[in-house]
């Protein structure tokens with residue numbers, strides 16, 4: 001109905017794609033559908049205090065760049081591996097949103113028959129797509145040969161899978177994963 | 183030969199089980215055998231500085247307890263999930279080495295047909311075993327019903343899989359995983 005769709009839009013305002021995915025993963029976990037978690041942010045720890053009567057305190061640390069994707073887990077017996085990326089661009093998704101290591105990681109997982117993909121959100125109109133890693137890698141590799149530095153939204157709409165917002169799970173992206181598996 | 187076995191023993195001295203597994207996983211990754219990584223340590227960040235000309239610096243943070251296991255990835259198309267534990271005990275493995283959340287996570291992964299297990303090292307004689315999560319969970323659940331607080335080493339030797347030290351990979355634990363899958 002019109003009302004429920006308006007209230008969904010409202011509740012999405014200000015929520016990042018990661019928060020939406022984390023909530024969806026918690027729904028999937030609680031319903032026994034899948035076990036998929038976001039990995040902790042990798043940190044380079046430089047200095048730690050161990051006070052006598054309280055918890056160890058990290059005094060100096062730095063963010064490290066992850067060498068893998070952010071999310072992985074298991075669904076229908078399959079290894080699931082993906083990264084989530086938002087863009088403010090309206091007509092294309094810039095490849096610079098991915099690091100070389102992340103793409104290499106996806107390539108390695110595909111070789112082991114993992115189910116790998118990107119979840120891409122165009123924040124301008126709040127549309128979310130699942131794009132297979134193989135499609136992403138195609139564009140990535142062509143870029144090195146002088147190809148374009150972004151994936152056209154038209155291509156993502158055609159080759160990818162639109163993930164419609166729902167109440168619960170907020171982003172039912174495993175429906176798209178079903179299409180990749182089957 | 184005697185010489186190579188002596189040099190293996192020497193190089194293992196002082197290496198933790200996690201370091202041995204990380205090295206083995208790197209070997210497996212570089213040989214296209216499997217993609218298995220240790221997850222970053224989860225950190226609760228309290229305060230961060232963003233200096234103008236240098237990297238963001240974390241000034242206050244604390245270690246959080248992980249709600250999952252330490253290692254996961256993909257091998258032979260299967261989802262792999264495990265934790266690594268060392269014990270100084272000689273005749274049994276104390277169940278208190280596991281947190282409730284880790285065991286629940288293993289239970290959830292098994293329901294999704296993941297391949298879950300523990301890698302257990304008896305540091306006294308440097309023996310390493312792969313023990314299926316289902317065996318671990320049996321002991322865990324019996325403990326709550328008044329059962330023993332540890333798994334006898336004799337049981338681990340019988341139900342688990344010994345992982346012999348090698349040059350490369352140092353801990354060829356995927357051979358035990360083959361036995362679990364097949």
Ligand SMILES: [Mg+2]
Pocket residue numbers: 070083084085
């Ligand atoms: Mg990301």
Ligand SMILES: [Mg+2]
Pocket residue numbers: 252265266267
């Ligand atoms: Mg551990």
